[in-house]
Amino acid sequence: MTGNIDHIQSDAHIQSYGKLLGVLAILLFLTALTIIVSRIHFGGANIWVALIVASVKSSFVLLFFMHLKYESILIKASFLATIGFLSILIGFMFWDVAFR
Amino acid sequence: MIVNQSDSNYTDDKTCDAVGSHTDNENKHYDIVGSRTGMWLFLYTEIMLFGGLFVLYAAYYRMYTADFTGAGKELDILMGSINTVMLLVSSFAVAASITAIQKKSRKVALAFLGFALFLGAMFLVNKYFEWGHKIDLGIFPNSPLMEDSSHGRVLFFSLYYTITALHAIHIIIGMTLLAVTMAFIMTDKVTEHKYVLLENAGLYWHLVDLIWIFIFPLFYLIY
Numbered sequence: 001m002t003g004n005i006d007h008i009q010s011d012a013h014i015q016s017y018g019k020l021l022g023v024l025a026i027l028l029f030l031t032a033l034t035i036i037v038s039r040i041h042f043g044g045a046n047i048w049v050a051l052i053v054a055s056v057k058s059s060f061v062l063l064f065f066m067h068l069k070y071e072s073i074l075i076k077a078s079f080l081a082t083i084g085f086l087s088i089l090i091g092f093m094f095w096d097v098a099f100r
Numbered sequence: 101m102i103v104n105q106s107d108s109n110y111t112d113d114k115t116c117d118a119v120g121s122h123t124d125n126e127n128k129h130y131d132i133v134g135s136r137t138g139m140w141l142f143l144y145t146e147i148m149l150f151g152g153l154f155v156l157y158a159a160y161y162r163m164y165t166a167d168f169t170g171a172g173k174e175l176d177i178l179m180g181s182i183n184t185v186m187l188l189v190s191s192f193a194v195a196a197s198i199t200a201i202q203k204k205s206r207k208v209a210l211a212f213l214g215f216a217l218f219l220g221a222m223f224l225v226n227k228y229f230e231w232g233h234k235i236d237l238g239i240f241p242n243s244p245l246m247e248d249s250s251h252g253r254v255l256f257f258s259l260y261y262t263i264t265a266l267h268a269i270h271i272i273i274g275m276t277l278l279a280v281t282m283a284f285i286m287t288d289k290v291t292e293h294k295y296v297l298l299e300n301a302g303l304y305w306h307l308v309d310l311i312w313i314f315i316f317p318l319f320y321l322i323y
Contacts, residue, residue: 009132009294014202015195024192031184035177038321047161050317065195066221066306067299072133077138079112081143086151092157 013070023064030057123234132296143307146270150311153263157318160255167252172322174239175260179230180320183223184312190219190311194278194302204292206207206285213282216305220275227268231261260319267315270308 034053038046063069068076161168197212238245239257246254281301284290290297 001123009296010293012202015199017196017199020192020195023195024188026189028185031181031188034317035181035321038317038323041323044165046323047318050321051119051314054314054317061306061313063308064190065309066303071136071140075137078144082147086147088252089151090155092164092310093155093159095143 013067015064015067020064023060027059028055030060107230130294130296132294135296136299136303139303143303146307146311150263150266150314153259153266154314154318157259160259161322162254164250164252164255167250168256171253172319175320176230176233177213177320179226180316182264183226184316186219186223186226187309187312190216190223191306193219194305198295198298198302201285201290201292201295201298206291209298210282210285213285217275217278217282220271220278220305223271224268227264231264250279263315263319267308267311270311274301274305274308277304 030053034050034057037049037053040046044050062079068079193212195214197209197216200206200209200212233255234240240246241258241261246257278301281290281298284297
């Protein structure tokens with residue numbers, strides 16, 4: 001059982017350079033996309049498009065650069081809970097501002 | 101339950117002793133998973149710290165949309181884009197340095213980290229010129245120009261300075277962590293058997309990148 005000696009980091013998941021470069025290429029492409037799209041007028045939808053692209057970019061950074069894809073359920077769940085509470089914070093604030 | 105846990109720790113130490121092929125330093129008991137979990141918990145507090153500022157942004161954006169989009173056009177998209185690319189590439193370099201150390205090539209890991217450190221420094225230089233240019237134009241908190249500006253425009257630039265300054269402080273802390281990790285690799289305190297410090301410093305650096313991924317469109321690209 002490798003778990004018995006998990007304080008020697010030898011059985012960790014190794015991501016290849018190629019895969020990391022691929023993630024970087026996607027991130028650079030999405031950056032170019034968000035700059036181009038921001039110059040097109042969608043009115044109020046612009047900020048939502050920008051936020052969706054930013055969220056997709058963040059997901060790539062989190063899953064691969066930050067290894068979240070290979071982390072335990074504890075870290076995955078607690079991360080999602082953090083984002084969930086942040087959404088509640090922002091959502092309640094919007095209720096307040098929208099119906100003031 | 102607690103007794104069981106301490107039993108298993110005891111077994112761990114025994115197993116480790118039995119392996120015996122590592123130096124004393126590496127045989128000291130420490131908890132990789134616990135260490136990384138602690139780092140993630142800290143990152144959650146950082147997310148809430150910047151999250152609070154983004155909440156302010158969201159509320160003021162809704163109240164002063166025209167002022168915000170007008171003021172956003174005054175920021176330099178080229179500068180912002182270059183900084184975005186530099187942070188993304190530096191994040192890649194830090195992730196690649198972990199791959200390098202796992203493959204036992206410490207020199208490659210050091211090269212990647214050095215490159216990330218260089219990009220972090222260039223980011224700050226860029227920011228210095230960007231801020232300097234804005235201050236030359238009279239755009240800074242409490243400037244005479246700002247006192248004559250609309251309320252929304254003042255709020256936009258106040259948030260711009262507050263958030264980018266807090267972010268720049270995080271860049272400096274992240275660079276310090278990366279530099280310390282490099283020193284630890286050079287002195288063999290971070291090795292292919294034990295590199296959780298590199299992972300945690302990397303997590304911090306990626307978080308700084310993540311926050312910039314949201315700052316960039318919200319300030320530079322709003323139209």
